[in-house]
Structures are given as C-alpha cells and as structure tokens.
Amino acid sequence: IIRGLDQGVAPDNLVLEINGSKHAWNTTLSEVNQCVLYSVLTANITLENATAKSILPSVIKNIKKLSQLLLKYSKSKSGQQYYLDGLELIISRHEIYLDLLPKIMQNLNQELE
Numbered sequence: 339i340i341r342g343l344d345q346g347v348a349p350d351n352l353v354l355e356i357n358g359s360k361h362a363w364n365t366t367l368s369e370v371n372q373c374v375l376y377s378v379l380t381a382n383i384t385l386e387n388a389t390a391k392s393i394l395p396s397v398i399k400n401i402k403k404l405s406q407l408l409l410k411y412s413k414s415k416s417g418q419q420y421y422l423d424g425l426e427l428i429i430s431r432h433e434i435y436l437d438l439l440p441k442i443m444q445n446l447n448q449e450l451e
Contacts, residue, residue: 339352339374339377339378339381339404339407340377340381340382342404342407343381343382343400343403343404344382349404349406349407349410352404352407353407353410356370356374357370367416367417367420368416368420368423370411371411371412371417371420371421371423371424372420372421372423372424372427373424374407374408374411374424375408375420375421375424375425375428376424376427376428378400378401378404378407378408379397379400379401379428379435379442380428380432381400382396382400383396383397383400385432385434388434389434390434390435390437390438393434393438394438394441397438397441397442397445398441398445401442401445401446401449402445402449405449405450408421408446408449408450409449409450412450421446425439425442425443
C-alpha cells in the first residue's frame with residue numbers, strides 16, 4: 339500500500355499483490371479488508387506526538403488516492419462490515435483516530451459511492 343501511494347501503482351496491481359499474499363498466508367477476507375483499511379489510513383503518517391488536526395489532511399489524501407483500491411474490497415455488505423470492524427481496530431490501537439472518525443466516515447462515504 340505504501341508503494342502504491344509513493345509510486346502510483348495501479349489499484350488492480352495492488353489487488354493482485356494483496357490477494358496473492360492473502361492466499362500465501364492463508365488469511366481471511368475479513369483480515370485482508372481490515373489490513374487494507376488500516377494501511378490506507380496509517381500509511382506515511384507519523385503518529386508520535388501527532389494531533390488529529392495535524393494528521394487529518396494526510397489521512398484524507400490517502401483515502402482519495404487509494405479510493406479505487408478501497409472500493410474493490412467494499413462492494414459487498416460483508417466487505418463494508420469488515421471496514422467498520424477495521425475502523426474499530428484502528429481506534430483501539432491509535433486513539434487519535436477516534437477524533438477523526440466522523441471525517442474518515444464522511445470521506446469514505448464520498449469516495450466509495
């Protein structure tokens with residue numbers, strides 16, 4: 339995902355790489371979706387000593403840049419539920435994302451419509 343952000347890798351190629359890893363590591367689709375969302379929302383973002391206000395632009399930039407990748411994993415109701423579970427996981431690991439949750443949800447909704 340970081341390489342996708344930095345080098346502009348096509349979403350379809352990222353999906354191939356992610357799905358290849360999914361099969362190689364025998365992970366569930368739930369785990370894959372949660373990892374994809376986690377990676378998109380945290381990629382290239384330094385959380386140490388950060389404020390919600392300081393990281394929000396980077397989070398939104400990541401969502402916009404990787405919206406096609408996110409869309410590929412959210413087409414089904416279960417995929418969307420996995421994303422919600424992923425948000426819960428992110429907040430449990432990084433409490434700062436709780437303050438960002440409304441903006442994240444708004445941007446995900448806009449980008450994934």
